[in-house]
Amino acid sequence: MAPELKLLSLWASPYCMRVAIALNMKKVQCEVIEEDLRNKSDLLIKLNPVHKKVPVLIHNGKPICESLIIVEYVDEVWPEDGTRQAILPKDAYCRAMERFWADFIDKKIFPPAYFALRKQGDEQQKAIADFYESYAILEGALAKVSEKPFFGGKKLNFVDVILAPLACWLLALEELAGINVNKCESYPRLCEYFKAVREHPAVANVLPDDKKESEHFRKLRNL
Amino acid sequence: MAAEDVKLLSFWASPFAMRAILALEAKGVKYELIEETLNPKSQLLLESNPVYKKIPVLLHNGKAIPESLVIVLYVDEAWPERAGFFPKDPYARAMIHFWSDFIDKKIFEVAFRAAKAKGEEKEAALKELYDNFLTLESGFIKFDAKPFFNGSSIGYADICLAPFVAWLPIFVDLAGIRLPTAEEAPHLHKFTGAIREHPAAKVAFPDEEKLVAFSRILLHRWASST
Numbered sequence: 001m002a003p004e005l006k007l008l009s010l011w012a013s014p015y016c017m018r019v020a021i022a023l024n025m026k027k028v029q030c031e032v033i034e035e036d037l038r039n040k041s042d043l044l045i046k047l048n049p050v051h052k053k054v055p056v057l058i059h060n061g062k063p064i065c066e067s068l069i070i071v072e073y074v075d076e077v078w079p080e081d082g083t084r085q086a087i088l089p090k091d092a093y094c095r096a097m098e099r100f101w102a103d104f105i106d107k108k109i110f111p112p113a114y115f116a117l118r119k120q121g122d123e124q125q126k127a128i129a130d131f132y133e134s135y136a137i138l139e140g141a142l143a144k145v146s147e148k149p150f151f152g153g154k155k156l157n158f159v160d161v162i163l164a165p166l167a168c169w170l171l172a173l174e175e176l177a178g179i180n181v182n183k184c185e186s187y188p189r190l191c192e193y194f195k196a197v198r199e200h201p202a203v204a205n206v207l208p209d210d211k212k213e214s215e216h217f218r219k220l221r222n223l
Numbered sequence: 224m225a226a227e228d229v230k231l232l233s234f235w236a237s238p239f240a241m242r243a244i245l246a247l248e249a250k251g252v253k254y255e256l257i258e259e260t261l262n263p264k265s266q267l268l269l270e271s272n273p274v275y276k277k278i279p280v281l282l283h284n285g286k287a288i289p290e291s292l293v294i295v296l297y298v299d300e301a302w303p304e305r306a307g308f309f310p311k312d313p314y315a316r317a318m319i320h321f322w323s324d325f326i327d328k329k330i331f332e333v334a335f336r337a338a339k340a341k342g343e344e345k346e347a348a349l350k351e352l353y354d355n356f357l358t359l360e361s362g363f364i365k366f367d368a369k370p371f372f373n374g375s376s377i378g379y380a381d382i383c384l385a386p387f388v389a390w391l392p393i394f395v396d397l398a399g400i401r402l403p404t405a406e407e408a409p410h411l412h413k414f415t416g417a418i419r420e421h422p423a424a425k426v427a428f429p430d431e432e433k434l435v436a437f438s439r440i441l442l443h444r445w446a447s448s449t
Contacts, residue, residue: 050325050358064317066324073317092300096288103290104274137274 005030008044008056010037012216014110014165015067016055017206021161022071024202025085026078030057068102071161088158098158101141101151105163108134113169116177117217128177135181135190138163142189149189149196156202164197168207172214176221229254230282232268234261236437238331238386239291241427243279245382246298248423249306292323295382308378319372322362323383329355330387338398339445349400356403356411359384363410370413377421381414388415389428393438 005023009016009032023030035044035054047063048056057064059077064070071087080086088095112134115127147153150160173179184191197203231247231254233240247254259268259278271280271287281288281297288297299308309316333355337348362380366372372380387394394400405412418424 050329059314062314064314065321069317069320069324072320073313076313076316092297093283093286093288095300096293096297099293099296100288100290103293 004060006058007032008035008041008047008054008058009033010035010054011208012213013054014169017165017168018067018161019055019057019070019074020206021156021164021202022074022087024206025087025156025161026074027084028074028078068106068162071158075158085155087156087161098151101159102162104134105138105159105166109138109163109166113166113173113179116179117169117172118220120221124177128179131173131179135187139187139190142193145189149192156197156200160197164200164203165207167194167198167203168210168213170194171210172217175214176217227253228282228284230257231255232257232259232265232271232278232280232282234259234278235429236434237278238390239277240279241386241389242291242382243281243294243298244427245377245385245423246295246308248426249308249377249382250298250302251305252298252302292327292383295379299379306376308373308382310373310378318365319378319380322359322366322372322380325355325359325362326380326383326387330359330384334387334390334394334398334400337400338394338442341446345399353401353403356408360403360408360411363414368410368414370410370417377418377423381418384414385418385421385424386427388418389424389434390438391415392431392435393442397435397438397442 005028007016007019007023007030009020011034020030020032033041033043035041037054040052044054044056045052047058048054048065051065053065055065055067055070057070057073059073064073075087078084088098109131112127112130116124116131119127142151145151145153151157151163152160156164170181174182181187182191198207229247229252231240231243233244233256235258244256257267259265261278264276268278268280269276271282272278272289275289277289279289279291279294281294283297283301288294295308309319330352333348333352337345337352340348363372366380369375371377377385391402395402402408403411419428
């Protein structure tokens with residue numbers, strides 16, 4: 001029987017990893033179709049004509065784009081029952097706080113990290129400064145969560161799904177941008193966070209090897 | 224039932240604050256509007272939104288919710304019994320999120336970029352915005368907007384877009400922004416007409432003359448800072 005779920009993906013993309021983590025948490029099977037972004041498939045262009053980007057989740061033939069939107073969709077279609085957990089909580093205020101931090105991570109952590117990896121000179125320096133500023137704010141937010149080690153306490157929540165893929169960029173950030181956030185004195189909670197999140201069953205098989213990710217960015221920088 | 228304490232830290236000209244007001248008005252929620260001067264920022268604002276220090280911030284029974292779209296979603300979920308902002312079907316909901324994200328990134332951001340830019344950069348942004356409006360028209364068509372994405376009442380995507388209509392005179396007259404014609408984008412034009420008449424917009428949208436005067440200052444400030 002053909003799978004009802006497909007994911008147009010790129011192995012190196014943290015945005016695609018978010019979707020894979022969410023699907024793991026829901027224990028849902030999905031066919032992953034690897035895209036070559038220098039030669040985008042007709043399927044990708046047809047299903048995401050506006051942005052032409054991965055990830056695209058295809059559920060029963062219908063496409064859903066944008067990682068945060070896909071994760072909320074997955075959470076709604078496969079709600080909590082005996083076998084699977086909820087990603088977002090029920091309480092409206094808690095949902096708002098998780099969306100706020102997910103949005104912060106999406107706007108203030110990943111883009112500066114990406115530019116720190118891709119850019120040179122002044123542009124890179126600005127991206128590095130922005131990244132450190134946001135990372136400190138994130139450490140402050142995680143420090144307020146009393147249960148360790150995740151934003152969801154002992155379990156992963158929406159914020160964790162959005163943040164976790166950063167784990168595979170940490171080596172690249174150090175090697176290519178000199179960003180060292182493994183100083184556990186400066187970022188004690190986030191240090192503990194990234195050690196733990198890599199081991200989480202929903203995340204472990206999703207993250208590519210750190211060295212492979214770093215090599216991927218090294219190649220892009222040299223183009 | 225305990226009395227609800229709802230306050231909105233706002234600024235009259237801000238399109239993002241307008242989204243929060245539209246949401247509260249559409250739900251019929253009683254709230255206190257606290258107009259911020261922004262220079263200096265109030266202690267309440269700095270404490271309620273320490274990350275961004277920006278309006279709007281919704282304060283519901285003392286709990287602070289910042290970021291306009293997070294606020295709109297919260298208002299929909301905290302008062303679920305009235306005037307829902309989304310369709311029931313999860314796929315349709317995801318599409319509403321898609322179009323709202325599009326409106327935020329491809330309409331608002333590009334329009335502000337076009338307004339601030341000069342020369343070639345401005346022309347490129349204006350062209351991009353024009354094309355994005357045609358794309359948005361296709362979104363209206365997919366949802367069979369009558370005239371709103373949410374049907375006859377306003378919903379999440381409509382609230383996201385609506386403040387652009389309040390700022391339209393500024394964008395068109397002062398920033399040179401060109402909208403597709405009514406022939407090219409009939410749904411968009413029906414939307415702009417309908418939203419101006421909506422009771423929530425009568426509260427949320429500022430006086431046009433006041434807004435134009437304010438934006439002249441803003442545009443002048445942007446132009447002289449480059």
